[in-house]
Amino acid sequence: MRIMETDIVVIGTGPGGATVARELAKRGKGVVLLEKGKARDWSVGTPLAYAAMYDIRRSKQGILVRRGITPGGSTMIYSGNAYDPPAFLKEDLGIDLDAEVLETRKELGIRPVPESFYRHHPGTRRLVEAAGEMGHAMKPQARFIDASLCDPHCDKCLFGCKKAAKWTARSYVDEAVAHGTRLVTGCDVRGIIHSRGRVEGVQAETAKDAITIRADRVVLAAGGMGTPEILHRSGIKGAGTHFFTDPMSVLVGEMKEGPGTFREITYTFADESRKGEFVFGNVGAVNAFVAQIAAKNISAFPRGARMTKLAGMFVKLCDEPSGEIRKDGSFHKAFTPRDEHLMAQGIAAAKAVMIKAGVRPDTITVAKGIGGHPGGTAAIGRVVGTDLATDIENLYICDNSVMPVSGGIPPVLTLIALAKQFARGLR
Template sequence: MKNVIVVGSGAGGATVARELALKGVSVTLIEMGKRVTTDIAFQCYDNLDIGVELLKTSCLGGTTLVTAGNAVRTCQEDFKQMGIDLSSEFKETEDELNVGPLPDTHFGEGTLKIMEAASSLGLVMEKMPKSIDPKKCIPCGKCAFGCPRDAKWSSLKFLDDALAQGVQIIENTTVTGVTTTNGRVKGVKTYNPENGLKNEYNADMVILCSGAIQTPGLLRSAGLVAGEKLFVDTFVTVGGALPDIGFYKEVSMNSLLKKEGFILAPHYSSLLIPRIGQNRIQEKDILGMMVKIPDESSGRVDENCVFKQSTANDVGLLAEGCATAGAILTEAGVDPDTLVSTPARGAHPGGTAAVGEVVDKDLETEIEGLYVCDASVFPRAPGAPPVLTILALAKRLAKHIINQ
């Protein structure tokens, strides 16, 4: 029987661990964070300032606990051109997660105003595909803080399945390095900061799913070159005043406008309030939109720092997106004199162990038995939520390992 170590419990780690365990593979999953209930996941944010603020969490289930539940296919053609056809895995995942738009009952006044305004300007906004159970969801605007009703899919659901299949989950433990012997993976070294204990775990295979910031360091510990070409899916939120709209309580990003070089989606951010600079403005008076771009892979993760800067092309795309968002919001009734933007932030780091450069089409490195299955392997920035694609990649990797 194969013995596999999975590092990280987000979309990739939870999925591959579950899929392998369902086929009888012995799996140990190691996570640096601890388990929390979804309603307090916001307490696990540990954002980084890397030139842009990078949003991320450290807990069992990772960032899946604080996503907006968006489920869109990203980079499908890019991967296909590299010999990775995810068609069946996308379909399998969408069916399993009941992916689809929410019913009309879950669209608030603010989102509807934005969709109607876009239409009047000749722009088509579609309903966002979601992995949210509408029977459990009572719109409250807290998607990015952790769902208080556990209505949206998170990898905790797959981790529970994995536990039921005998997967050993080790929490509060940091993987500090990958060990190898004669060109083959041997296992991992770990450290528990709570008790100061160091340990080593051996396995036939190691799958790194710890994210594009942590994964490169682990690859370097095994003697591989990784960490270049970091992208983060840079985004800003544009918004202004529309009295008593109550937008902050709506389902976040419930519709989507796709343009060449950026996407737009209804989005509330409390960061807009002080930037408007009017004491009379409260959270109930804000209507906003997210502008997200597929930023250039101009960042890096090395031994000493994580760095990402916006290129001239990035700035140009953000400016174009902000102008479009401003026009839609003004058409929706927002006072144009109150329109402001948040600072640039990043939510989807990736690219630091890309397919064709650090891993092959089976997501294996030059070291036999050492795999990567997170957004590190993306060949470029998707400019849209990558969770569904990571799930599909993890399912494909599990099938590959099982069939070996």
């Protein structure tokens, strides 16, 4: 049994946990940062990342959830899109993150990929033009991408980024370590130690030993699935319900003439006119094809189709918080009637755009229900207050699990801003 002592334990190295650790370490606080996964850098930038960094789980009802289990969390395998916080945070909860969002946008250089990239993306351009002709404004998307380092024909953001063009939370982890944070990877947190309503530390295990970490404060940032699992194991009640995943449907089909979206960057354009219900946009051919494999949909894929002629689109749903992470580690998540209705509308719109752009209708297949933003399971108003504090004194939660409902959009910028504000408020 190894025993460690520190001021603060942060569990999880995604955008929430990494930001909290960085902010506190820069202020001279003693921080121990725990990460369940290992770095496994050999897989970055290749499809091997699916085996090395992804945790892919499927509910009994068929919803697929993908998350990153590695330093940097799911930012290692996200598309790099940046959206402002959903309006309900300020309007309903009084959480104003405007200053932190502006700071982060400047700090990380968040902006759309340059227009010069799209001149060499004929498939994407055809989709955008077709959408415009049908009354859908697919607009350039702001991204956590340094265009000077980015290869416009790479489209491997979902496998990691060898060129470091895409910002990931690993950079904040590295900064935290440079300021004295002790990072422990391959670390499975077994429970929060608490007594008489006050936190006392964390119990964890690595492949080598068991660890007891004594601390005055614990910040739980293990994500929408990891956080409720740890709370369940710790005997802390109330978490695990109201689970949402922002599920996607990914469409792919073969162009009749000309190139598709092969070697074109995924999610560079999107129609946000129905944000709060769904958004839809472009997908590179390889990612669209891999999505069919992940969803076990490959049997429906047209035989003889050429990768260079494939074109893809996605529909991202703002789903209802209807799922549950259970005490035994299993999870329940299904489409509600509202979810089914909205997803069907989104798929129909995306299909129509693809056909208008020149995709053969008989080749279009759809991988439905691929979730990537698990949350809602330790929400503000149910498990934590607006200060992110739980009923256990000095135990806090700072990840997507605190969102009471889905925003239907990538949450990374929101979580960085929320974590900055939270960490700066700790004394």
